Amino acid sequence: MSETVSFGYEDIAAEEKADKVGAIFSNVARKYDIMNDAMSGGMHRVWKDKFVRRVKPQPGEQILDMAGGTGDIAFRMEARGATITVSDINQDMLDVGIERAMERGIDTLVWSRQNAEELTFPDRHFDAYTIAFGIRNVTHIAKALAEAHRVLKYGGRFFCLEFSTTEWPGFKEVYDAYSHKLVPQIGKMIAGDADSYRYLIESIRRFPPMPEFERMIREAGFTHTKVEPIMGGLVAIHSGWKV
Template identity: 80%
Template sequence: MNDQVSFGYEEVAPDEKTRRVGAVFSNVAKKYDIMNDAMSGGMHRLWKDRFVKRVKPQPGEAILDMAGGTGDIAFRMAAAGASVTVSDINQDMLDVGVERAMERGIDGLVWSCQNAEELSFSSRTFDAYTIAFGIRNVTRIDHALAEAHRVLKFGGRFYCLEFSATEWPGFKEVYDVYSHKLVPRIGQAIAGDADSYRYLIESIRRFPSMPAFEGMIRNAGFVNTRVEPILGGLVAIHSGWKV
């Protein structure tokens, strides 16, 4: 049995990946949102708006925003009146999120340091589970999907926003050059850290294809799964229901 997992283009032991991913996000936490703007030209904000529109958060319902770190998704859902628990394995990312919430005067969010593969929440607790640009950094994705299914109520919905591989001819080649050559340089210039952003780009390349990931979501027990590609699949919204 192969007990190694991918860390970018490397194969490492699971515990080593967890440690190294933690170090990556501790390193980039303070500059994470600035870098998102720089790398996507601000488009990540539109993707997140579209994602939350698909989730349709409702007043009073309980939502778990996993890998929610700096609060981008949670702030949007809380504005709709949902009761949001923001969870992340990295306390440095959560600290940035708490600080941002205080600056914006956003109250009522619950902040909880959690490993997506081993959540401490009781089964059938949440109406919805969201994870944006976080699932590819999980050491064992199948474990995280199983936990997402467990903590959702019957009738609960799962939504994931994640990078994938664009299927648009021409754009794919341009993006490959941009991401591999320029993103690490942008990371060095803005965050003083080229290596962390090199890993983040490599992790996108190692992530399963849209059909393969949809299959993993179904294997975790979700039904009525759907994939909504954005920019030809550069980014995709995955969804499923627990019945």
């Protein structure tokens, strides 16, 4: 029997997931900011600022921003002087990012279409690896983490920003109702696409809990791992070091 993986609340053949997720993000590429605003109530901008402060990009560093197609994280890090390679499996997302970079007059970013599970970069190449709101869409998370570890230099750092499950009583129920009932309807009204937004919400619910994901990061070889919950764990910053 073929391996199955989660696709929202469905279980599908592993070989089907990349294409299905690709179709989702091709559909929402031009509405990326609206998508994130709908899913976070606009708070994703604050979370991304905090995330980049934790990464502490330095002039001269080489940083890989994986699943960063539209440039949101890369633009923030580039402003601090680091050399950023923006990678994404989805060319439509990269095209949006390149267009946004041109509008901002930013020409220092490197854009590279990559599969997080099979990076083409050499071993020990980057000083830092970042991935924001992307790892839950990877077919085999453990493979992506192993590749992140491989391409980092010794002393390199891994940072992941991802939705999780808030542990705040009361707020959890409110957010669950908002995300499951309202976000798909917002997607339908604004982008004409309820199904893509429904998948994105469901993918959050199927993502491993914070302690389990931290364990996966350690199993990939990272040390000094840390989880920083935000809003009770609605979203979390995960980090680790390659030593």
